[in-house]
Each structure stands twice: as structure tokens, then as C-alpha cells.
Amino acid sequence: MKIVVGSRGSKLALSQTNWVVDKLKENNPEIDFEIKIIKTKGDKIQNIALEKIGDKGLFVKEIEEALLNKEIDIxxxxxxxxxxxxxxxxxxxxxxxxxxxRDVLILREGYNSIDxxxxGAKIGTGSKRRKYQLLRxxxxxxxxxxxxxVDTRIRKIDEENLDGIVLAAAGMHRLGLYDKISCYIPVEIMIPAPSQGALCIQIRENEEDLxxxxxxxDHENTRLQVKAERAFLKGVNGSCHIPIGALCEINGDKVVIEGLLGNEDGSIIVRKSISGNxxxxENLGYKLSQIIVEEMRSFEG
Structure with a gap:
């Protein structure tokens, strides 16, 4: 049996995909896995801000089309x-x-933390969520x-004379670049993007054998966290044009979800949390989105 796995071609994407394939091989040594690289719109256009070339889906649409067309299986x-x-x-x-x-700071030599x-230090990021939380x-x-x-952004510290950049801890870990991390940004300062650090394995419907x-x-707690954070994202009707963050923490049978929403220029940022069983x-994530959206409306008057 052969399974074709679709992935973006970046070093990080392939590192993630290889990790998934290795785990699957451990449990299914009789299956032959092949990785197929697919270029997405987000990969092809590198010199324009994401918000100016489209919305969510810039890094997945072509891969999803390959899945629907049965060019890949996963x-x-x-x-x-x-x-x-x-x-x-x-x-x-x-x-x-x-x-x-969490998010991390990669800083110029001599600096070890945001403090x-x-x-007036120059910090590089293309994310409004990161930008406006840092400025707060x-x-x-x-x-x-x-x-x-990741490599391109790290090089830009020297090329563009930056004091540092913000990246996701998950990507740095998956690439084995622990030594490049200057500090982890506490979630009290910066809530991550919804589902940051989690992978998505997508397949066609009705593929029970696969x-x-x-x-x-599968990891149960991660599945629950993702459900909560994506329910929040859907509830606020989130796009890459506005700052959005969400983090679900599970402790036994209790859960706390923290969410953040801002307007396009970051002049209004609302951050709240909700807890429950x-x-x-999923319901808590959606409920939190409605509480925050209502508060945003009251600020916007």
C-alpha cells in the first residue's frame, strides 16, 4: 500500500511532514509513504504583505485542491x-x-529579552497580532x-538592521533551532494565534481505512484545544486583517480559554478569558468570541 502525503516545500513544512510520516511509519511499517511538494499562492508571492494578497487559505488552497483531485491522499x-x-x-x-x-524573540547579540x-528598537514581524501586542x-x-x-526572517536581522524578530516557538523547535531563541514571550504579554503549534492532517471524507x-x-488534549480555539476564530469571523489570538489550557477536566481581538489599526484590543468543563x-470558545465581539462593538460605539 502506498500513501501520498502533500506538503508545502519550505524547510519547516517538510520538517513537519517528515515528522508525521516517521510517526506513521513506526506504527505502519508495511506502508510506503511518498511526500509530494505543492506550491501555494502564499509561497509564490513573498514580497507583499499577506493581508494584501488575500485571506486565510493562502498556504492551503492548492494543497486542498490536490486532495480533492486525488493527487495526494493526506x-x-x-x-x-x-x-x-x-x-x-x-x-x-x-x-x-x-x-x-508561544511566540519567541530572536534578538541581535547583546539582548536577551523584550525588556x-x-x-525605539526595530522588531520585525508581518503579523498584526504580534505587532499590536508588542506595542501594548x-x-x-x-x-x-x-x-x-524562518531562515529568511532570521537573515533580515542583519540585512535590514533589525534588533530582533518574532517567530513561533513551534517552528524553531521543529527545525532544531533552539540556540537561536533569545527568549520565549510570556502569554501574559502575547497570546498566540489560534491553534499555533498544532498540525492539521487533512483527508477526504469517507476514508475510514485511512x-x-x-x-x-491523535492527541486528545490537542484536539480539544484546537476545537476551542477554532470555535473562537470562527465566532469572531477572523481574518489576517485584524489581530486575533486564542489559547486553551486544559487542567484535568477543567479548561480556561483566553481570547484577544483587535481592530485593524490596533487602537482597540480586547482580551478576556472564560472557564468551564x-x-x-467548543461551546466555550464560541461563547468567548461573542463576549469579546460585544465588547469591541461597545468601544467602537
Missing amino acids: AVHSMKDMPSDVPMGLKFSCIPKREDA DLPQ YRNDLNIVAIRGN EKILKCI VDEC
């Missing part, structure tokens, strides 16, 4: 890249254990828009 994505609606005929299968959900940075904590920072894969093969890498994850 797609491996970063869950945070996934739009809130799944195309008809496709579904999310198992969700492997989540990596560290070390001098007044340090409104003197000069946030510079950057794009590109579902059974994938079951071995673990079996209510």
Missing part, C-alpha cells in the same frame, strides 16, 4: 493556517500532539513588516 498543514471553514468533501483527521504554542531592548507592552518599539521562511491508519498519532471546549 495533506499536512499548520493548523493556524487553516481557514475556519473546511471545503466540502474534505475533513480534519487526527491532530498530533501540539508543540509549544533589554533599547528605546512596549509602545516605543518600531515594528517593521517582514515576510519569508482514518484508522492515522489514529495512532473540558467537555464544553
Whole structure:
């Protein structure tokens, strides 16, 4: 039996996909896995801000089309890249254990934390969520828009004379670049993107045999966290044009979900949390979205 796995071609995407394939091989040594690289619109256009070339789905649409056309059997994505609606005929299968959900700072030599940075320090990020949360904590920072894969962004510290950049801890860990991390940004300062650090394994509907093969890498708590955070994302009708963050923490049978929503220019940022039982994850995520949306409306008057 052969299973074709679709992936973006970046070093990080392939690292994630290879990790998934290795785990599946451990449990299914008789299956032959082949990785097929698919270029997405987000990969092809590197010099324009994401919000100017489209919305969520920039890194997944072409891969989903390959899945629907039966060119591949499985797609491996970063869950945070996934739009809130799944195309008809496709579904999310198992969700492997989540990596560290936090954001990190990669800083120029001599600096070790956000508090070390001098007044007016230049920090690179293409994310409004990261930008406006950093400015909430340090409104003197000069946030510079950057794009590109992990290596490209790290190089930009020297090329564009930046004092540092913000990246996801998960990507740095998966690439083995622990030594490049200057500090982890506490979630009190920066809530991650919904589902940051989690992977998405996507398949066609009604593929029960494939579902059974994938079951071995499913992680229950991650699945619940993703449900809650994606319910929040869907509830606020989130796009890459506005700052959105969400983090679900599970402790036994109790759950706390924290959410953040801002307007396009970051002049209004609302951050709130909600708690309840673990079996209510999805409903709590949606409920929190409605509370925050209502508060946003009251600010906007």
C-alpha cells in the first residue's frame, strides 16, 4: 500500500511532514509513504504583505485542491493556517500532539529579552497580532513588516538592521533551532494565534481505512484545544486583517480559554478569558468570541 502525503516545500513544512510520516511509519511499517511538494499562492508571492494578497487559505488552497483531485491522499498543514471553514468533501483527521504554542524573540547579540531592548528598537514581524501586542507592552518599539521562511526572517536581522524578530516557538523547535531563541514571550504579554503549534492532517471524507491508519498519532488534549480555539476564530469571523489570538489550557477536566481581538489599526484590543468543563471546549470558545465581539462593538460605539 502506498500513501501520498502533500506538503508545502519550505524547510519547516517538510520538517513537519517528515515528522508525521516517521510517526506513521513506526506504527505502519508495511506502508510506503511518498511526500509530494505543492506550491501555494502564499509561497509564490513573498514580497507583499499577506493581508494584501488575500485571506486565510493562502498556504492551503492548492494543497486542498490536490486532495480533492486525488493527487495526494493526506495533506499536512499548520493548523493556524487553516481557514475556519473546511471545503466540502474534505475533513480534519487526527491532530498530533501540539508543540509549544508561544511566540519567541530572536534578538541581535547583546539582548536577551523584550525588556533589554533599547528605546525605539526595530522588531520585525508581518503579523498584526504580534505587532499590536508588542506595542501594548512596549509602545516605543518600531515594528517593521517582514515576510519569508524562518531562515529568511532570521537573515533580515542583519540585512535590514533589525534588533530582533518574532517567530513561533513551534517552528524553531521543529527545525532544531533552539540556540537561536533569545527568549520565549510570556502569554501574559502575547497570546498566540489560534491553534499555533498544532498540525492539521487533512483527508477526504469517507476514508475510514485511512482514518484508522492515522489514529495512532491523535492527541486528545490537542484536539480539544484546537476545537476551542477554532470555535473562537470562527465566532469572531477572523481574518489576517485584524489581530486575533486564542489559547486553551486544559487542567484535568477543567479548561480556561483566553481570547484577544483587535481592530485593524490596533487602537482597540480586547482580551478576556472564560472557564468551564473540558467537555464544553467548543461551546466555550464560541461563547468567548461573542463576549469579546460585544465588547469591541461597545468601544467602537
